[in-house]
Amino acid sequence: ESNLRAYSRVYPTVFDKAINARQIDENGKEYIDFFAGAGVLNFGHNNERMTKAVIEYIQSNGVTHSLDMSTTAKRTFMETFVDVVMKPRNMPHVMQFVGPTGTNAVEAAMKLARRVTGRQTVVAFHHAFHGMTLGSLAATANEYFRGASGVPLNHVEHQPFGCEKTCQGCELGCGKASLDALRARYADSSSGLEKPAAFMLEVIQAEGGVNVADKQWLKEIESLAKDLGALFIVDEIQVGMGRTGSFFSFDDYDIDPDIICMAKGLGGMGTPLAMNLVKPEHDQQWSPGEHTGTFRGQSISFVAGTEALNYFKDDALMKEVARKTGMMTEMLTELASMDGIQIRGKGMIQGIDIGDGALAKQVVANCFESGLLLGACGTGGRVIKLIPPLTIEDVDLTEGMNIVINAVREAKGTL
Ligand code: PLP
Numbered sequence: 001e002s003n004l005r006a007y008s009r010v011y012p013t014v015f016d017k018a019i020n021a022r023q024i025d026e027n028g029k030e031y032i033d034f035f036a037g038a039g040v041l042n043f044g045h046n047n048e049r050m051t052k053a054v055i056e057y058i059q060s061n062g063v064t065h066s067l068d069m070s071t072t073a074k075r076t077f078m079e080t081f082v083d084v085v086m087k088p089r090n091m092p093h094v095m096q097f098v099g100p101t102g103t104n105a106v107e108a109a110m111k112l113a114r115r116v117t118g119r120q121t122v123v124a125f126h127h128a129f130h131g132m133t134l135g136s137l138a139a140t141a142n143e144y145f146r147g148a149s150g151v152p153l154n155h156v157e158h159q160p161f162g163c164e165k166t167c168q169g170c171e172l173g174c175g176k177a178s179l180d181a182l183r184a185r186y187a188d189s190s191s192g193l194e195k196p197a198a199f200m201l202e203v204i205q206a207e208g209g210v211n212v213a214d215k216q217w218l219k220e221i222e223s224l225a226k227d228l229g230a231l232f233i234v235d236e237i238q239v240g241m242g243r244t245g246s247f248f249s250f251d252d253y254d255i256d257p258d259i260i261c262m263a264k265g266l267g268g269m270g271t272p273l274a275m276n277l278v279k280p281e282h283d284q285q286w287s288p289g290e291h292t293g294t295f296r297g298q299s300i301s302f303v304a305g306t307e308a309l310n311y312f313k314d315d316a317l318m319k320e321v322a323r324k325t326g327m328m329t330e331m332l333t334e335l336a337s338m339d340g341i342q343i344r345g346k347g348m349i350q351g352i353d354i355g356d357g358a359l360a361k362q363v364v365a366n367c368f369e370s371g372l373l374l375g376a377c378g379t380g381g382r383v384i385k386l387i388p389p390l391t392i393e394d395v396d397l398t399e400g401m402n403i404v405i406n407a408v409r410e411a412k413g414t415l
Pocket of ligand 1 (some may be wrong): 038103129130131132202206236
């Protein structure tokens with residue numbers, strides 16, 4: 001395997017089986033999964049509702065591959081999405097299926113914003129993560145990833161993100177403080193700043209260090225975008241699909257994005273699927289097949305994804321997420337009070353910022369030894385990210401939390 005491989009270095013074993021929040025390696029060692037495929041497996045590994053539906057679909061000779069032709073599997077997914085997500089929110093958006101990765105959704109969103117406005121610049125934010133293909137990589141902030149591009153990453157500028165909590169040690173300046181200046185620069189016709197095609201952001205920057213956007217700041221960015229005639233794009237790829245306690249991470253933020261990028265958990269059980277929700281007046285600017293792709297909507301993902309959507313037909317799962325968020329928050333209280341540690345998050349994405357990438361790496365390695373899978377994120381990898389499946393059993397959640405809390409205390413020399 002290529003030198004590029006990454007997670008197999010962090011988790012040096014060979015996995016064989018997986019069920020809900022547990023992964024089992026070929027030696028029979030069990031690991032609790034607080035990584036969940038980087039936000040893909042919100043409904044756990046091999047979710048029984050999904051495996052059953054997929055097996056039945058395959059055994060009935062349901063169409064597996066269809067490019068973007070119409071299929072019964074796609075229709076059922078789309079109808080369920082409309083009923084469960086769009087109608088209750090009165091959303092006018094259309095569903096644009098793209099190649100099955102998050103980065104492809106972001107590429108399509110950026111292309112469309114440029115088309116609609118006739119402008120080039122997309123405003124993204126410090127610590128943003130939007131993917132690895134050239135358009136989205138230009139919007140991704142991390143130097144390590146950007147360095148691999150081989151060509152200049154143009155037509156995106158990064159502005160300070162407006163965090164709910166100012167991150168410890170962050171010297172970039174908070175977006176809340178610089179918002180008025182940004183607005184003034186756009187208002188001044190001699191500022192030299194070109195009006196952008198779009199403002200694009202994650203409501204919770206997951207890879208960027210679990211930075212939760214301040215509600216008021218987010219609304220003001222949205223209104224700045226509208227005032228400037230730019231599109232407002234929200235990237236829900238990692239934190240959507242119930243992660244924060246409601247379907248969208250911004251359900252309680254009172255915003256109305258022009259484009260919402262979705263992927264990861266959308267396919268339900270870990271098979272890929274990505275789509276953009278696009279306001280119809282913008283969608284009209286596409287010509288048929290202009291942003292094409294061989295795997296635009298896969299039937300297996302539509303079938304499993306429909307089962308994922310069924311979880312939102314009532315509030316049972318979201319009530320569970322609220323309860324488990326309470327468990328996580330309570331268990332993290334002790335760490336939160338320790339010097340040099342900051343806890344940030346919303347719902348079942350929580351970050352433990354320990355302020356030191358090398359130390360966080362050690363914590364991740366120790367957790368792995370103790371049977372817990374998790375990842376580090378943020379500048380220099382200093383934040384330990386907790387994103388267990390939403391369906392995790394209480395015993396696994398408690399055991400996993402104990403492992404990571406002990407590993408952090410040990411690393412900080414307080415054990
Ligand atoms: N956007 C966000 C917020 C992400 O977290 C990711 C992946 O982690 C992406 C985009 C890119 O998705 P993919 O890796 O499927 O291309």
